[in-house]
Amino acid sequence: MNDLPAQISLDQWAERYRQLCDGGLREPWYGGPLARHLADGDYRLLRLRYDNSAAALRLWNFLLTEESRLFKARQEGKKIIGTMKDLGTVPIMAYSLPNAIAFYPDGAWWVPCIMENTTRDLRIADSLGIDESFCPVRAMLGAFVACEHFPQPDLLICSVGATCDDFSAIAQRLASVGYSPFWWEIPHRRRPDPDEPAVTLPGGFAAPVSQVAFVKGELQRIRRELSTVCSRELTDDMLAAGIRVANRVRGMLRELRQLVFTAPRCPLPALELLIAEMLAIHYCSDRGETLAVYQDLLDEVRRRVADNQGLFPADPARIFWVNPVADLRAMNLLEECGGRLCGTEFLFCHALDEIPEDVSPMDALAQMALADPMVGSAGDRAMRICNDARRLNAEAVLISRIPGASHCALEGRVIREMIESELRLPVLELEVPPLSDAVGPAIQTRMQALVEAVRQRRAR
Numbered sequence: 001m002n003d004l005p006a007q008i009s010l011d012q013w014a015e016r017y018r019q020l021c022d023g024g025l026r027e028p029w030y031g032g033p034l035a036r037h038l039a040d041g042d043y044r045l046l047r048l049r050y051d052n053s054a055a056a057l058r059l060w061n062f063l064l065t066e067e068s069r070l071f072k073a074r075q076e077g078k079k080i081i082g083t084m085k086d087l088g089t090v091p092i093m094a095y096s097l098p099n100a101i102a103f104y105p106d107g108a109w110w111v112p113c114i115m116e117n118t119t120r121d122l123r124i125a126d127s128l129g130i131d132e133s134f135c136p137v138r139a140m141l142g143a144f145v146a147c148e149h150f151p152q153p154d155l156l157i158c159s160v161g162a163t164c165d166d167f168s169a170i171a172q173r174l175a176s177v178g179y180s181p182f183w184w185e186i187p188h189r190r191r192p193d194p195d196e197p198a199v200t201l202p203g204g205f206a207a208p209v210s211q212v213a214f215v216k217g218e219l220q221r222i223r224r225e226l227s228t229v230c231s232r233e234l235t236d237d238m239l240a241a242g243i244r245v246a247n248r249v250r251g252m253l254r255e256l257r258q259l260v261f262t263a264p265r266c267p268l269p270a271l272e273l274l275i276a277e278m279l280a281i282h283y284c285s286d287r288g289e290t291l292a293v294y295q296d297l298l299d300e301v302r303r304r305v306a307d308n309q310g311l312f313p314a315d316p317a318r319i320f321w322v323n324p325v326a327d328l329r330a331m332n333l334l335e336e337c338g339g340r341l342c343g344t345e346f347l348f349c350h351a352l353d354e355i356p357e358d359v360s361p362m363d364a365l366a367q368m369a370l371a372d373p374m375v376g377s378a379g380d381r382a383m384r385i386c387n388d389a390r391r392l393n394a395e396a397v398l399i400s401r402i403p404g405a406s407h408c409a410l411e412g413r414v415i416r417e418m419i420e421s422e423l424r425l426p427v428l429e430l431e432v433p434p435l436s437d438a439v440g441p442a443i444q445t446r447m448q449a450l451v452e453a454v455r456q457r458r459a460r
């Protein structure tokens, strides 16, 4: 059996799957051939290219079975906690309870892409006045109203305050059609005044101690609500144990990213890395299985790096990618144009940082929530991106704008100007719609131009 790394199509996965099974592949309950997900309407799979490893197969199968996992948890009597917007903090609290699982309804923003606009979600959002002037997270509103893609949560928890206009408007519209989110406030993170007591947050931003105390109070309210809904007191010991598991998850992901970004030959494609990063936010509704999926990916990537195996020919351009893409196909496109990922900032870098274990669990979670790059200034976010791009030897930065996203209009410029002035690297800003086929050639041309710019700089 040929185990050399390669990218293959969905059709080629049929033969590859047979080979893996003949070779003794052992799969978890959600395993199976990738093409079976077409029957669920996941038509975009036909247009993607995949890593050919058993570890990648497990990753994809895990991602694409989240819906059935959530319904199974409901049947087993677990409480389903819908967490909205904070990306990474509240799920740690929910998973600290033995009878709760958490998921992000926000994740429905990829449904129009994965199902190639064959669902009613966007039409429903349109009919409720949330049209395409909003970002693709508006699909979440349609998904709630259509009762599709996830079970109705026992508790819905949503952050307000320092959130984008899109999410704020969509969440308010959700409340107006009968849902009752438990609102909690995350303040805009500000720089501490001179002589004001301050804390250095995970990831390096600073915040006033008073803001950490305020967020801690808000998280205490969530803690009480979770305890009530789950009929179980959420103690400090349970939270501390939940933080330890979160740090295990994050530690594995950190090693994976470091290997993928820095190995001489790229050991894992951009698309699989993006999916792997997303698991860290809410464990794709199964915390234990996330650890197992990461372990397989790490084993595969370590083996490839040790054997000097990798994908893509001849020294691809090292690209730092900013923002998640609405169309997953764009990640393939980067590599087809001669690039590889050397760093990422997909809006949730705070969910990858190690959580402090030397302070009380509630203080640690409050610090983490305030470390969210989206609750501070665009300048702060740009600075972190700049530092990471420098550390990872990026040769160019690609900022993928999210259609309709309120923060993308000006933030891209702030990031671009800082990268250009501090690092003097080429920067490409481009908008990627949920289905990018119509503009694919234009996106491809612009990515090729970025890669060409990198090659010219190397030749100087």
Ligand code: SF4
Pocket (backbone or CB within 6 Å): 135, 136, 137, 164, 165, 166, 167, 347, 374, 402, 404, 405, 406, 407
């Ligand atoms: S505008 Fe950006 S931050 Fe806000 S919901 Fe959309 S993608 Fe998320």
